Amino acid sequence: MLAYRHLFHAGNFADVFKHALLAQLMLGLAKKDKPFFCLDTHAGTGHYDLGHEWARKNAEYKSGISLVWNRTDLPAEMTPYIDAVRAENADRKLNFYPGSPRIMRRFMRAHDRLALIELNKRDHETLAALFANDRQVQVRLLDGYQALKALLPPSERRGLVFIDSSFDRAQEFKRLTDGFVEGHRKFATGVYALWYPLMDAIAMQGFERRMAATGVKKILQLELAVRNLGVAGSVRGCGMLVVNPPFEFEAAARKIVAWLWPVLAENGEGSQHVRWLVPE
Numbered sequence: 408m409l410a411y412r413h414l415f416h417a418g419n420f421a422d423v424f425k426h427a428l429l430a431q432l433m434l435g436l437a438k439k440d441k442p443f444f445c446l447d448t449h450a451g452t453g454h455y456d457l458g459h460e461w462a463r464k465n466a467e468y469k470s471g472i473s474l475v476w477n478r479t480d481l482p483a484e485m486t487p488y489i490d491a492v493r494a495e496n497a498d499r500k501l502n503f504y505p506g507s508p509r510i511m512r513r514f515m516r517a518h519d520r521l522a523l524i525e526l527n528k529r530d531h532e533t534l535a536a537l538f539a540n541d542r543q544v545q546v547r548l549l550d551g552y553q554a555l556k557a558l559l560p561p562s563e564r565r566g567l568v569f570i571d572s573s574f575d576r577a578q579e580f581k582r583l584t585d586g587f588v589e590g591h592r593k594f595a596t597g598v599y600a601l602w603y604p605l606m607d608a609i610a611m612q613g614f615e616r617r618m619a620a621t622g623v624k625k626i627l628q629l630e631l632a633v634r635n636l637g638v639a640g641s642v643r644g645c646g647m648l649v650v651n652p653p654f655e656f657e658a659a660a661r662k663i664v665a666w667l668w669p670v671l672a673e674n675g676e677g678s679q680h681v682r683w684l685v686p687e
């Protein structure tokens with residue numbers, strides 16, 4: 408039984424960061440006519456009620472999407488993301504938050520496909536119900552790392568693999584790296600987005616070293632810290648590694664991350680950076 412439930416965290420700063428970048432990756436894929444395939448290995452429930460008692464418990468969205476929602480100075484690069492959040496809310500009031508499945512689905516054309524993988528039975532049921540009538544979306548109760556072996560390479564030979572683990576088990580950085588290597592071995596031309604929490608320096612250096620040692624090129628690293636130290640139950644920041652980013656993604660991502668930092672940072676703390684962990 409998995410203890411992690413994303414409803415407790417929906418719309419937090421990490422969601423804003425990952426989903427704003429995810430929207431840009433999807434836009435990049437949709438620029439070419441050729442069909443694409445998307446795989447979300449840790450999909451969650453796809454749609455979150457911020458009024459639910461779980462979401463209200465720590466109200467993480469208040470230091471995430473709530474800080475962005477009413478801003479009038481959003482850079483153009485944030486528009487695809489904020490439009491996706493607006494689409495979940497009938498009026499201008501923020502009541503619901505989209506998960507990665509709904510965000511990805513929004514950018515697909517009639518010939519694109521999406522596979523959503525979720526290991527928690529209850530969350531899988533909710534997610535399956537949300538996409539029950541959608542023939543372009545396949546929802547599976549499966550280990551996301553197994554899905555990398557089972558579903559790659561896609562027949563389209565183009566696509567995005569989003570690995571967004573809840574990091575609620577020990578050794579997750581190793582599992583993430585090994586899973587990525589497995590996927591990349593089968594589908595080297597795919598775009599990969601790997602989300603991770605910022606942990607202690609030794610863990611972070613180990614992860615970067617292992618990723619660099621895979622021999623895979625074109626790994627863009629994006630990080631956002633919202634405070635200098637982690638507090639109980641919450642990390643100080645998070646990052647995303649994007650492998651084979653689409654053309655123009657880097658420039659958009661730099662603007663997004665630079666804009667988000669002062670908006671989401673607590674008391675001017677934290678930091679942000681975008682750099683090539685491994686260049687071309």
Ligand SMILES: C[S@@+](CC[C@H](N)C(=O)[O-])C[C@H]1O[C@@H](n2cnc3c(N)ncnc32)[C@H](O)[C@@H]1O
Nearest residue numbers: 413449450451506507525526527550551571573
């Ligand atoms: C961070 S949440 C996902 C959030 C979602 N990607 C989004 O952006 O809206 C991680 C999800 O992965 C699920 N999960 C945990 N371990 C998994 C595994 N090995 N395979 C697939 N799903 C897993 C959890 O139940 C949880 O719903």
